[in-house]
Amino acid sequence: MSASSSSQALEYLEGLPLSTHKKLYEQPSTVLAVFRCMLPHLAKSIVMAMLYMPSSFPTADLDAWFKTSARKEKEHATFTLDRLHIVTPQRQDDGSLSYTMNPGFQRSLRQALEGSGTHRSFGVPATREESGSNRMTTEQLDEYSRSQWEGILYYLVSGAAGLSKDAIDRAEVGPGTKKLLHAGDLVRTVHGSPRITKDGFSFVLQETNAQVWSLLIVYLKMVNDLGMSETEVLAFLFMLGSLELGQDYSTSTLSATQLQMLDDLSAMGLVYRSSKNAQTFYPTRLATSLTSDSGSAMSASSNDIAQANQGNAGPSASANKGFIIIETNYRLYAYTNSLIQIAILSLFTKLQHRFPNLVSGKLTKESVHKAVQSGITSAQIISYLTTYAHPQMQKTVSYIPPTVTDQIRLWEYEGERVETTAGYLMREFGSDAEYRDVLNYASALGVLVWQNDANRCFFVSQVEQISAYLRKKKENRDVARTR
């Protein structure tokens, strides 16, 4: 599944322990980035309402603030806030339950909004002496990041698409990035040439922004081995996301870890440095769009980087995000001359003709089966086709003809009959009322996967919040009993 970019990062952040969160929330830029792109919409409203509140927020008041019809949304918002340790319910002295905000988060978000403090976490712009005479333009930076990122994608797909050995060598990928791709199990080396894995396929089919995050998350998991602090790395990434494109920033205030990161990130094309010892660095569009959602109009241009143009497409490359036309007879026309796009398409399409600006082919049972066997799911194929549907296709409500989507799914289901979800089985409830109550709570949270009313058991994908809920219920019952 091609998860949206921020949800991936959110998942990673949620997995971090409280101590790491506490350290992270010291930096206003981090807090602002977490607020801007990680939180659900209603969670933002809750946080902002509580930000300047002198006391804690009683749960009863919060419940009253939400419409009764919006219970699901409310649970989702408080659930996320709780997992990120931003707003947590706490029992007050008088026994009532109320929400309190993490003081570090509160202080940092206030500083970020007011622009106060001396934290210098939004990047120190380079002085005139440091930046020197030859400044980079935005176009140059885009070109640089595009070529770097394409190199990575090209390296990934080159083996599977059956390109020749010298074509693989043309992809200029640094040893550090190669190591990263291997560590993330996106490629494996088979017979000396890179071979893309199942994860690699889903990686390639994602949007650029999501790709950057997946690679960065692999990077974050590696940093502990490299002797860097995870919090510092994360804080630096969030800072990068808040920088201004086309502005150069000074390296003089950066720590050793951050300087080390600059090297790694410039290999990926997230930052540009004129030389290894340059006193300044430029964030590229890949970096500055890290904390923007793909849904916003402002970041629409960042997807253009996915448009691999091998030199001659030139300026038009920035204007055509969608290029695939697919007909109800499974014929596919792709207006592209990028080798990467063609290579990706060839993973699940039987390509037949190639013209200077167009390739045509057909989705066949064999080609889709081949893709499924090598680990691509039908959902990935459909989401790729949807993401890059031609503007003409986007005029209809479902971009791809329903017959095609259904057939792709059917072809996949021919081979696969079982779907697995990791999670927890809840059973042995005392009464039907209790079962119903917990079940409703689970479905409100959106973690319910399967239920069986006859046997009073259900299956959830995540259990932390449910167990907290059960504990709370038990406490309430005990309190009621002692009175």
Add this chain to the structure above:
Amino acid sequence: MNGIDGSDRHIKTEEAPPPSLLAIVLDTNPHAWAHLSSTLPISAALANILVFINAHLASGNGNEVAVIASHSHKTTFLYPTPARPQPKSRHGTANGLVEMNGSGNDPETHMAESPNKYRPFAVVENAILRNFAKLLNETSEGHVQATPTTLIGGALSLALTHINKQTILHAPTAASAESTSLAALADSENAHVDRVPLTSRILIVSVSGDLANQYIPVMNSIFAAQRKRIPIDILKLAGDTVLLQQASDATGGVYMKPERPEGLLQYLMMAFLPDVTARASLVVPSAGGVDFRAACFCHRNVVDIGFVCSVCLSIFCNPDLPDDLCLTCGSYLSLRSAVTNPPALIPRKKKKKKKLGTDSATPGANTPVGSGTPMHP
């Protein structure tokens, strides 16, 4: 095998909420702020509003803001900074053509970069403060003495035009189809933004009292906003007026009159920050009882019982029109029957109404039920 039947194929889950445009109409009436200066000086209010703007910008990646000052003698954009009018467009439409310069990139506005401030916030903040200082410098004593009120009608129409323009810019295919060339049609960026429409709302931070003299322009703006589904939120720091209550009620906005103006920021953050998307799940405060009385077209008085032109629906407070002609449309109105036969009303009830009309021109939410004034539940 449930996934195969394709029942979910049309569901396009757009998770990210649409970008939201917030137009703030800031009432900068010097008289009213002078009254408030002991509890909430305008500098403190402006600082709070700037934090609120930052919070709004942070709440969504595509969020935009526009700030309009409604001063005593003119209304002007504080943000985005209006570009200097082109010499060509001087004649005729001097105030009609206002090019917006939202990025603030011209060299003179290039401010010292602060590493402690998120840059988009700093850009907005600097522009607002600079334009506000400019507005105050341009205000002469004569301007202040000329009128004790503020031009809320003009500011409201500026906000509406700005919102309209931004909406068109966000959905180019919908409104300006003929101007888009074939190349632009194929441009996927247009198609992309077409899918995320802009949701807009207006927030009026009002301190002035009686606005009945602008009844007609404000009412027209309200109807325009209602038609465009733009909620008008009212934060009433001082004064009281029927008109703005009606504005928030008619457009489904929030109406609030804080008891303690010094807690302005908390009011803003809690009640006014949630955008249209979030309000769908929240309980929003509203005016409660709304006074629906209108102001007459001849003397701008708020009237309980008026006389309505049967042709153009203009409202007059007394039937003695010059030459028996309607002041608005010029139709001949025969009022003889109306004058000779006063409206059949129970005398006791009429007395009550008269008393109410005289002791305050604009009673607020506490208009008694059953006084004949339509009440909002």
